[in-house]
Amino acid sequence: MKTSSLQRGFSLIELLVAMAITIVAVAAAVLLITKFARTAGAYGEVSTLEEQRGSADTLLRADFDGAGFNLTRPSMPSAGKELIQFLPDPNFDTGTLGSLTKLNTAAAWAYSSTAVSSGISLWTWTPSNVCHDCWTYVVGNDGSYAALAIYYDQSDGGNAIVIYETAAGTVGTSWGQGVTLSPHAPGDTYEIGIEAPNGQQTTRFLRYYRIRNGVRSILYTSTSPVPSSPQYLLAYQSAAGSAINNVSVIAAPIAYRSNNTTEFARLPFDGGTQLTSPVTITGGGNSVNILSGDKATDAAPALTTFSSDSTQIDLKTPARASYAAGDAVLVVDYGNTDPSNPVSPASAVCVISAASNPDSQTTRLTLTRARQANPAWGRLWSSDTDHAHTFSPSETSVIKLAPPVTYALSTDSRLVRIEGARVSTVAFNVRQLNFTQAPGNTFTASAVIAAEGIETANDSTNETRSTIQFTSTPRAMNLASNQQN
Amino acid sequence: MELVIVCAIIGVVAAIAFASFANRDEGSRLAQDVASRIRARRAAAIRLNALVQPTLLENYKQPPISIDFINATTTASLVTEGTVPTTFTAPGGLGSTGTWNYVYQGNTLTLPAGWRVATSSSSLSPIPVISLGTPQTVFNFTGDGRLDASSLPTTQSNTNPNQESQFPAIYLTNGRTARAVAVHPSGLTEIWQYDESAGTWKGFSNRSAVVP
Numbered sequence: 001m002k003t004s005s006l007q008r009g010f011s012l013i014e015l016l017v018a019m020a021i022t023i024v025a026v027a028a029a030v031l032l033i034t035k036f037a038r039t040a041g042a043y044g045e046v047s048t049l050e051e052q053r054g055s056a057d058t059l060l061r062a063d064f065d066g067a068g069f070n071l072t073r074p075s076m077p078s079a080g081k082e083l084i085q086f087l088p089d090p091n092f093d094t095g096t097l098g099s100l101t102k103l104n105t106a107a108a109w110a111y112s113s114t115a116v117s118s119g120i121s122l123w124t125w126t127p128s129n130v131c132h133d134c135w136t137y138v139v140g141n142d143g144s145y146a147a148l149a150i151y152y153d154q155s156d157g158g159n160a161i162v163i164y165e166t167a168a169g170t171v172g173t174s175w176g177q178g179v180t181l182s183p184h185a186p187g188d189t190y191e192i193g194i195e196a197p198n199g200q201q202t203t204r205f206l207r208y209y210r211i212r213n214g215v216r217s218i219l220y221t222s223t224s225p226v227p228s229s230p231q232y233l234l235a236y237q238s239a240a241g242s243a244i245n246n247v248s249v250i251a252a253p254i255a256y257r258s259n260n261t262t263e264f265a266r267l268p269f270d271g272g273t274q275l276t277s278p279v280t281i282t283g284g285g286n287s288v289n290i291l292s293g294d295k296a297t298d299a300a301p302a303l304t305t306f307s308s309d310s311t312q313i314d315l316k317t318p319a320r321a322s323y324a325a326g327d328a329v330l331v332v333d334y335g336n337t338d339p340s341n342p343v344s345p346a347s348a349v350c351v352i353s354a355a356s357n358p359d360s361q362t363t364r365l366t367l368t369r370a371r372q373a374n375p376a377w378g379r380l381w382s383s384d385t386d387h388a389h390t391f392s393p394s395e396t397s398v399i400k401l402a403p404p405v406t407y408a409l410s411t412d413s414r415l416v417r418i419e420g421a422r423v424s425t426v427a428f429n430v431r432q433l434n435f436t437q438a439p440g441n442t443f444t445a446s447a448v449i450a451a452e453g454i455e456t457a458n459d460s461t462n463e464t465r466s467t468i469q470f471t472s473t474p475r476a477m478n479l480a481s482n483q484q485n
Numbered sequence: 486m487e488l489v490i491v492c493a494i495i496g497v498v499a500a501i502a503f504a505s506f507a508n509r510d511e512g513s514r515l516a517q518d519v520a521s522r523i524r525a526r527r528a529a530a531i532r533l534n535a536l537v538q539p540t541l542l543e544n545y546k547q548p549p550i551s552i553d554f555i556n557a558t559t560t561a562s563l564v565t566e567g568t569v570p571t572t573f574t575a576p577g578g579l580g581s582t583g584t585w586n587y588v589y590q591g592n593t594l595t596l597p598a599g600w601r602v603a604t605s606s607s608s609l610s611p612i613p614v615i616s617l618g619t620p621q622t623v624f625n626f627t628g629d630g631r632l633d634a635s636s637l638p639t640t641q642s643n644t645n646p647n648q649e650s651q652f653p654a655i656y657l658t659n660g661r662t663a664r665a666v667a668v669h670p671s672g673l674t675e676i677w678q679y680d681e682s683a684g685t686w687k688g689f690s691n692r693s694a695v696v697p
Contacts, residue, residue: 044517051524055630055673058531062629271644287646296546319544320580378642408646412692417671419631421642422650424670428689452690 041455046464049451052427053466056415059426060445063290063405063417064472068264068278070293070399073334074479075261077117079252084233086110086247087258099245101128102237112233112247114254120196120204121251123233125244126189127152132239138192138206139234140227146192146206148219150184159183163208167224172208179220188212189246190219194226232257255480262441262479265332266345267291268382269372270404278477279443281435287408288435288445291380292476293330294400297321299485302396303362306331306348308388310367315398317363323355328376328401329365333391346389349375349382349401365398377420380404409433415447429453431465441477445470511597513678515657516664520674522560522594523655526552527626527672529563529571533585534628536565537573544579549625549633554594554602554655561589596657603656603663612663612679615686617694618654621668630672637670649694 010018083098091108093101100110127134127150135149144166151160161181163172172179191209195201206222235244267275270289273282280289293299298318306313313331323329328351335345350367358364368374375381380401403420410416415427432448451464476485530550537547553559564570569588576583596602603609605620614620619638627633632653640651654667654677665677665686677688685693 052673055527055671058630059671320546322546322580379644406644406646410646412647416646416649418644418646419670421644422637422640422670423643423646423648424652424673425649425675426669426671426673428675454690 038455045451045454045456049449049464049466053449053468056427056447056449057468057470059417060407060447060468061470061472063407064279064443064445065474066292066295066476067290067472067474068292068476068485069295069402070299070476070485071265071267071278071291071330071332072262072476072479072485073265074483075256075263077253077255078114079254081248081250082114082254084247084249085113086235087113098247099243100235100237100247101243102240104240105238107238108236110235111257113257114249115230115232115257116194116249116251117253117255118229119252120194121231121249122191122193123247123249124189124191125235125247126187127184128241128243128245129186130154130239131237131242131244132158133237134242134244135236136190136192136244137234137236138194138227138231140229140231142228144225144227145234146208146222146224146227148190148192148208150188150190152184152186154186163220165206165222165224166227168222171222171224172220181219185212191216194231230255230257262477263334264477265330265334265399266347266386268330268347268349268370268380268386269375270406271379277441279437279441279474281437281443283408285434285436287406287433288443290405290407292402293485294322294327294402297323297400299397299399300363302331302391302393302398304393306391306396308390312364312366313391313398314358314362314364317357317361321363321400323352323363323365323400325352325354327352328370328380329367330399330401331367331391332397332399333389333395336395343392343395344389346386346391347382348387348389348391349380351376376401377403379421407433407435415449431460438471440473442471442473445472512600512657512659512662512664513676515597515600516666516676516678518594519554519655519657520666520676522562523552523624523666523668523674525562526550526624527630529565530626530628531630532565533563533571533573545576546580546582547573547628548582548585549627549635550585551623551625554622555604557593558589559587560594562591564588564590597659599659600657601659603658609656609658609663612658613684613686614656615654615665615667615677615688615694616696617649617651618656618665618667618677618686619651620656621653622655624653624655624668626672632668632670632672636668 085097086094086100088094089110091104091106092110123138125136130153133151135147137145137147139145147164149162151158161174161184164170170178172181174181174183189211193207195205195207197203204226208219209216210219278291298320300315300318303314331348333346336343349370351370352365353368354366356364369387370376370381372381406418408416413430414425415430417424417426427449429450431450434446436444447468449466456464571588572586574584604622606614625633625636638651638653643650652667652669654665656665662681663679667675675689677686679686
C-alpha cells in the first residue's frame with residue numbers, strides 16, 4: 001500500500017529540531033521567570049532593609065533625645081552684683097572675669113555670657129587709661145540698644161564721649177551734638193541704668209551716669225524705650241590694648257545666655273556601671289545606657305523626710321501622675337553647697353510596693369529599696385551609702401523612672417534594645433555600631449546595616465547596606481537657664 | 486478536530502499551571518500583606534502622636550494606636566491627614582487618658598481561601614508556635630513606634646543581649662503550613678515561615694529562635 005507524502009507524519013529530524021526549539025524556549029522562559037523572581041526578592045530585601053533602618057533610626061533618636069528627662073536641672077539664675085564674663089573671642093582677652101581687652105585692630109564685638117531676664121539693672125564699667133573707640137552697649141532681645149562710647153589717648157590728644165540710642169540716634173556728645181557732655185578723664189567709671197518708674201517717669205527708663213573721683217553724676221536721662229528683656233552687654237574697641245575693666249551688673253534675675261551647666265542628679269548603678277550621665281557610653285562605643293524619667297509623670301517635691309530606715313514617703317501629687325506597684329522611682333537630693341548647710345548630693349532607687357492618696361494634694365508611696373542584690377528591672381540599684389542618706393523634704397524630689405534602655409550588638413549581629421529587663425531586636429545584619437560623645441552633652445550614633453543577602457549579594461564588599469547617622473543634643477541635658485525639663 | 490483537541494489540552498494545562506503558579510506562594514503574600522499593615526499602623530502611630538501630642542501645659546495622656554486582626558475593619562489604613570482624619574479627643578480630667586477617633590480608608594485584610602488567623606497555640610496545632618513568639622492578634626503602638634506595654638507578652642527578666650526575650654507574633658495557617666509575623670517590642674516586624682519538612686520555624690536569614 002502506498003502512502004501519500006502529505007500523510008507521512010514528522011521525520012525524526014523534524015521532531016528533534018522541534019524538541020530543541022521547545023527546550024530552548026522553555027529554558028529561556030524559566031530563566032526569565034527566575035530572574036524576575038530574584039529581582040522581586042531583592043527588591044523585598046532592600047525594602048526590608050530600609051524598614052529596619054527607619055525603624056531603628058526613629059527609636060534611637062527618640063531614646064537619645066529623651067535622655068535625662070526629669071533627672072537634670074538648669075544652672076540657677078543668679079541675682080545681685082556680678083562681674084561680667086565675656087564669651088571667648090580670638091580678638092579679645094576674656095580670661096579675667098569683669099575685664100575685656102582688645103588684642104588687635106579687627107572690627108569685632110564681644111558679648112557678655114549673662115543677661116538680665118527682666119526688671120531693672122545697673123551696668124557699670126571703667127575704660128582703660130588709653131581706650132580707642134571704646135563702645136559699651138546694653139542690647140535688648142529685639143536688637144535695640146543704648147550705648148556709651150569714649151575715645152581717650154593722651155599721646156594723640158584724642159578725648160571724646162558720645163551716647164547713642166537705636167531709637168533716637170546720637171543724643172549726647174562732648175563735641176556739641178545733642179546734650180553736651182564733659183570730656184572723659186582717666187579713671188572715670190560709667191553706668192547705664194534701667195531704672196524703675198518714679199515721680200517723673202511712669203515707665204522704666206534709661207539713665208546714664210559717670211562716677212569721677214567717687215562722685216556720681218547723671219550724664220543723660222533717656223526718653224527712648226528701654227531695650228526689651230532680656231538685655232545683655234556688648235563691647236567694642238578699635239585698638240589693641242584698649243580695655244574696659246570692673247565690668248559688672250546689678251540685677252535680678254541674671255541668666256546665662258550660653259555655657260549653661262546643666263546639673264545631673266546623682267545617678268544610680270546600671271548593672272556594674274555607675275552612671276555619671278543620663279547617656280553613658282560603654283564597651284568602647286559599642287553600647288550605650290540611657291536613663292530618663294517617665295515622660296507621663298511629673299517630678300514631685302517630697303513632703304516628708306526619707307531616711308535610711310524609712311519605707312514611706314509623702315509627696316505633692318503632681319498634675320500628671322501615675323504610680324503603681326512595681327514602678328521604680330528615684331528619690332533625688334541635688335545637694336547644697338551653702339557653707340552653713342552643706343549637703344552631699346544623693347539619690348536612691350526604690351520600687352513602689354503600694355501607692356495611695358491620703359488627701360487630694362498628697363501621694364503616699366510605700367517603697368522597697370533597690371540595692372545590688374535586688375535591683376529594679378534586674379539592673380538598676382543605688383549604693384548603701386546613697387540609701388543611708390537622709391533626704392529632707394526641702395531638698396528632695398521624687399522622679400518616676402522610665403525603664404533604663406541599653407543598645408548593644410549581639411553575637412549574631414543584631415542591634416538589640418534592652419528596655420528594663422526585656423531584650424528586643426531592632427535590626428538584623430548590623431555590620432557596625434558606634435556611639436560617641438562630643439563636648440556639650442552632644443552625642444552621635446552611627447550604624448551600618450546590611451540586607452538579608454539571600455537574593456542580594458551577601459559578601460562584605462558587594463552586599464547592599466544602609467546607614468544610620470545622627471547627632472543628638474538631649475534637651476534635658478542641655479537646659480538653658482531656668483528652663484524646665 | 487485534532488487541532489481543537491490539542492488546543493483544549495494546551496488550554497487546560499496552561500490554566501492549571503497558571504492557577505498553580507499564582508497560588509504557589511499565597512501564604513508568603515499573606516504574611517507580607519499582614520506585615521505591611523502592621524508597619525503602616527506603626528507609622529500612623531508616630532505620625533498621629535506627632536500631630537496632636539500635648540504641650541507642657543496640657544495635662545493628658547494619649548493611648549497607643551492599635552490594629553486588631555480579629556476586627557477586620559481595623560486592618561484598613563488609618564487616615565492621618567486631610568479633611569476627615571483620625572482625631573484625638575482630650576480627656577475631661579487633668580492627667581487622664583484621651584481617646585482616638587479612628588477613621589479608616591482602603592481595603593481591609595482579606596484571607597485567601599483556606600487560610601485563617603490562629604489566635605492561640607491550640608488553634609495553630611499541630612503546627613507548633615515559634616519558641617519565642619507568643620500568639621497575639623492585637624498590636625498597640627506608642628508615639629515613638631514601640632509596642633506599648635499592653636502588647637507585650639510576659640517574659641523572664643533578662644539583660645543578656647545575646648538572648649532575645651519573648652515577642653508577640655500573629656500566626657497565619659491553612660492547616661498544613663503556616664506563616665507568622667513577629668512584631669518585636671522595638672516595633673520591628675519579622676516574617677517567619679514554617680518549614681513543614683523540618684518541622685521548624687525560620688525567620689530573617691533563616692534564623693531560628695532559641696529559648697534559653
